Amino acid sequence: MNWIQGSFRTCSFELRRSLTNQRIAVSAVMVLFPSVILGLVHAAPGVQGEMPVEVSQMLILLLVGLVTILSLLLWATPNVHSELEGKSWVFIASRPGGRVSNFLGKYFASVYSSFIVSWAAVTLSVLVVNQVAEVRDPLKLWSVLSIIFLIACVVYGAIFSMIGTIFYRRGMVIGVAYVLVSDVLVANLPAIIGKLTVRYHLQSLGIAWMGWLFPGGEEAVRNYNTYFGKPEPWFNLTCLFVMMALCLGVGTFVIVSRQYITKDES
Amino acid sequence: MIELSSVTKLYGTVIGVNDISLSLEPGTYGLLGPNGSGKTTMINLILGQLRPTIGTVRLFGTNPWTKSRLLRRIGLCPANEVHYPRMTGYDWVKYLVQLHGFNSADGHARAVTALEQVGLAEHMNRPMRNYSLGMRQRAKLAQAMAHEPELLILDEPFNGLDPVGRRQMTDLLHEWAKQGRSIIVASHILHEVEELNPSFLLISGGRLLASGAPSEIHEILADTPSTFSVRSSDPRALAELLIKHDMADGIEIDGETLIVSTESDLRIQSGLPEIVMENGIVIYEMSSGDDSLKTLFPTLMQIHRGETRKGTLK
Numbered sequence A: 001m002n003w004i005q006g007s008f009r010t011c012s013f014e015l016r017r018s019l020t021n022q023r024i025a026v027s028a029v030m031v032l033f034p035s036v037i038l039g040l041v042h043a044a045p046g047v048q049g050e051m052p053v054e055v056s057q058m059l060i061l062l063l064v065g066l067v068t069i070l071s072l073l074l075w076a077t078p079n080v081h082s083e084l085e086g087k088s089w090v091f092i093a094s095r096p097g098g099r100v101s102n103f104l105g106k107y108f109a110s111v112y113s114s115f116i117v118s119w120a121a122v123t124l125s126v127l128v129v130n131q132v133a134e135v136r137d138p139l140k141l142w143s144v145l146s147i148i149f150l151i152a153c154v155v156y157g158a159i160f161s162m163i164g165t166i167f168y169r170r171g172m173v174i175g176v177a178y179v180l181v182s183d184v185l186v187a188n189l190p191a192i193i194g195k196l197t198v199r200y201h202l203q204s205l206g207i208a209w210m211g212w213l214f215p216g217g218e219e220a221v222r223n224y225n226t227y228f229g230k231p232e233p234w235f236n237l238t239c240l241f242v243m244m245a246l247c248l249g250v251g252t253f254v255i256v257s258r259q260y261i262t263k264d265e266s
Numbered sequence B: 001m002i003e004l005s006s007v008t009k010l011y012g013t014v015i016g017v018n019d020i021s022l023s024l025e026p027g028t029y030g031l032l033g034p035n036g037s038g039k040t041t042m043i044n045l046i047l048g049q050l051r052p053t054i055g056t057v058r059l060f061g062t063n064p065w066t067k068s069r070l071l072r073r074i075g076l077c078p079a080n081e082v083h084y085p086r087m088t089g090y091d092w093v094k095y096l097v098q099l100h101g102f103n104s105a106d107g108h109a110r111a112v113t114a115l116e117q118v119g120l121a122e123h124m125n126r127p128m129r130n131y132s133l134g135m136r137q138r139a140k141l142a143q144a145m146a147h148e149p150e151l152l153i154l155d156e157p158f159n160g161l162d163p164v165g166r167r168q169m170t171d172l173l174h175e176w177a178k179q180g181r182s183i184i185v186a187s188h189i190l191h192e193v194e195e196l197n198p199s200f201l202l203i204s205g206g207r208l209l210a211s212g213a214p215s216e217i218h219e220i221l222a223d224t225p226s227t228f229s230v231r232s233s234d235p236r237a238l239a240e241l242l243i244k245h246d247m248a249d250g251i252e253i254d255g256e257t258l259i260v261s262t263e264s265d266l267r268i269q270s271g272l273p274e275i276v277m278e279n280g281i282v283i284y285e286m287s288s289g290d291d292s293l294k295t296l297f298p299t300l301m302q303i304h305r306g307e308t309r310k311g312t313l314k
Helices: A002-017 A019-042 A053-079 A081-085 A087-093 A098-131 A140-164 A173-190 A192-196 A198-210 A219-226 A231-258 B037-048 B068-073 B089-098 B104-117 B134-147 B163-178 B191-192 B214-222 B233-242 B263-278 B292-305
Strands: B002-011 B015-022 B028-032 B054-059 B074-077 B151-157 B184-186 B199-204 B205-210 B228-231 B250-254 B255-263 B283-287
Touching: A002 A192, A002 B037, A019 A053, A053 A081, A053 A098, A053 A140, A053 A173, A053 B184, A081 A087, A081 B151, A081 B292, A087 A098, A087 B205, A098 A140, A098 A231, A098 B068, A098 B250, A140 A198, A140 A231, A140 B263, A173 A192, A173 A198, A198 A219, A198 A231, B015 B037, B037 B054, B037 B074, B037 B191, B068 B074, B074 B134, B074 B214, B089 B104, B089 B199, B089 B214, B104 B184, B134 B151, B134 B163, B151 B163, B163 B184, B163 B191, B184 B191, B191 B233, B199 B214, B233 B250, B233 B255, B233 B263, B255 B263
Parallel strands: B028 B184, B028 B199, B074 B151, B151 B184
Antiparallel strands: B002 B015, B002 B054, B199 B205, B228 B255, B228 B283, B250 B255
16 A cells, blocks of 8 residues: 555645745745634724624624635645646656546645644634624634535546546636536525535534534524525535545546656657 | 567657667676667556557566566656655655665665665755755665666666765766666666677667677777867867878867868777877877767668668678
8 A cells, every 4th residue: 555655644744845945935924814814804994893793693604714715725726737847757656656646646735734824813713803803602613614614625626637637637627617506506506406515514523513604693593504405414424525535536547547747748 | 688679669640769679688788878878668568557559568477568567677767856855765765665675674775775775864854945956866776676676777867966975976876786686777878888898779760770799889989970179289280180191071270179070980089099199299188079869870771771782781
């Protein structure tokens, strides 16, 4: 099982390699972005102290979600392309199990670094919101959001990594298109197809663990349950696990069976 | 060790390798061909990084495309540049050795030994952005050798090395071959590879044009049009003599140097010493322009197509 060890070694090497000032600066901006926006919104004239806590919670989900997706797009989708561009692909691919080690190692590294960013962003955002609005249970909100964003990193990371192996030249563009179509469009459809999206399951988990996260009160809860159902958390977790496993499986299959050709060769 | 049967590789409509069949036993081989001749494609086919469009490839008796485990027995030093500016040579080599399945302690020991072997021990803890081209080349060689493979494949290994570095690299590869291990060196410069005394594989336009021992290749070279430059004590007299004895097909005089074009090296090699001795002309310097390959390949291509009878192809 050379590739299992290889995956962890690749992850460790990747994390050390990418610890550049530029990356740290980008990550810091991503960490600060949601809390700064929240602070600005709360400080805006006409809003001060008037914004319902549910709106703030929704903003946290939206902003940290955006940052998490962006971080994963930056880290996970170029898993093959960056090596081909850097001409280092052949060094890795000429190792036994090197392709799989590269795929999984970079997946682990992207999940790890993106979760650090989103966790720090959630922490700061909850602190900011707690200062300006009355959050009922800030610790619970922080814990639930942290877990949800951890799961988001694991599942979206797998999806973007798979996209990176299939559409290696346009991975990031396809990744953005996937998010727009799947999580913005399809996830809002009150139909079976909506249940195939990651966002639906993450949202259901948030609702199950926190009660309700969004504005609209009890009527909104009733409407949501009518249209989207009220699945048990184990069902959501199982679906998310299957999605992750499927994407990693497909990604692994693609990376070992595809001939990646460098610019020089093509 | 390596067997290619009627292997063709197409990149869309472009031919990378064209109907190559060969069987290589363990030993030292020089894969020679101009840039873009298909050397790297052939190496990638051997390594199982590419799948042949037509034909079969066998490495140690197995299909390398389906058995990546075989790569444990191979060390590859590609022509590609390394782009890990922040990492040290040691970190990079250790990481790549560990991908062969070695634990951290073994990876450390092997990386250090290999970096010492290539003469990079002093600099191994410096970030690679501070490495010269020659140092990066050595680091690449270290990562290929560190796991002690049976077969070492080197693609343009002498690029960027100074003369001392080239000498050291050649000695190192001699040592390697002496231990009974195999080497394939791909290059577009004949004399770089020649010192390893390998069997040659000459490839151009994706086709294997000739193969054989150094002496056989020299025979072909000897009967191939080429250009010499000769610096002598009396260039004008030498020019007259060369024309008189029908050794040259064209001559240019540039100060002390004669640029001699000939349809056959052999005529000059066999006749020149005699006429120089007889006429008391001193030769200071003679070089057979290392463009020998440039002239060799078109000739081989003509032979391959049956357009000329010169040379012998195996």
